[in-house]
Amino acid sequence: MRMYKEYPYNGWQDHVAEIKNFLEEKNFKYLDGSLEEENFIIVMDHEDINKHAPGLINFFKDNNLSISCIMLHGSCNTSDPPLNLHIDQIPLMEKFYYSPYAINLPIQNVEGTYLAYYEIIDPSFELKEDAAFTENEVKEITRVNYNEPLIVRIDKLHAVCNVSDKCRITASIRFTESLEEYFTHA
Numbered sequence: 001m002r003m004y005k006e007y008p009y010n011g012w013q014d015h016v017a018e019i020k021n022f023l024e025e026k027n028f029k030y031l032d033g034s035l036e037e038e039n040f041i042i043v044m045d046h047e048d049i050n051k052h053a054p055g056l057i058n059f060f061k062d063n064n065l066s067i068s069c070i071m072l073h074g075s076c077n078t079s080d081p082p083l084n085l086h087i088d089q090i091p092l093m094e095k096f097y098y099s100p101y102a103i104n105l106p107i108q109n110v111e112g113t114y115l116a117y118y119e120i121i122d123p124s125f126e127l128k129e130d131a132a133f134t135e136n137e138v139k140e141i142t143r144v145n146y147n148e149p150l151i152v153r154i155d156k157l158h159a160v161c162n163v164s165d166k167c168r169i170t171a172s173i174r175f176t177e178s179l180e181e182y183f184t185h186a
């Protein structure tokens with residue numbers, strides 16, 4: 001089963017710059033590349049996106065897609081294999097429309113990091129609070145290091161690995177449309 005594919009996206013670097021400006025204006029310290037203690041998520045809501053990322057919002061409007069929110073993910077100092085196994089789901093997403101796909105953009109320090117997908121091999125496996133797992137429970141099925149826009153499944157078990165000494169940041173754009181046709185045809 002396909003978990004991700006490249007997304008043709010002209011001018012995406014300009015939109016990464018918009019997001020970086022947002023982080024800078026809000027005084028998030030992560031842009032200096034320093035390593036944080038913890039992984040983090042910052043949500044850009046409609047107001048933030050309209051104000052700080054007009055180019056990005058217009059690009060998707062022109063493609064008949066409307067954004068519900070942008071999740072900025074910081075992955076810092078994970079283990080390898082990573083222990084942040086998860087499915088992007090409720091409760092975090094419950095105030096937004098839930099689509100099984102997202103379009104991800106690299107923001108900074110993606111070199112040497114990866115996004116991996118897993119399948120459950122032990123039927124009694126349950127996601128734990130600390131996202132820990134053993135190799136008897138789940139098995140990695142694919143991994144991708146991306147430095148260009150990617151359309152990804154967010155409804156399948158996945159984790160991000162970053163063992164570098166810098167904080168990796170990606171943006172995950174969530175939509176009110178399902179994106180199914182872009183994933184299967186585009």
Ligand SMILES: [Fe+2]
Binds near residue numbers: 154
């Ligand atoms: Fe995720």
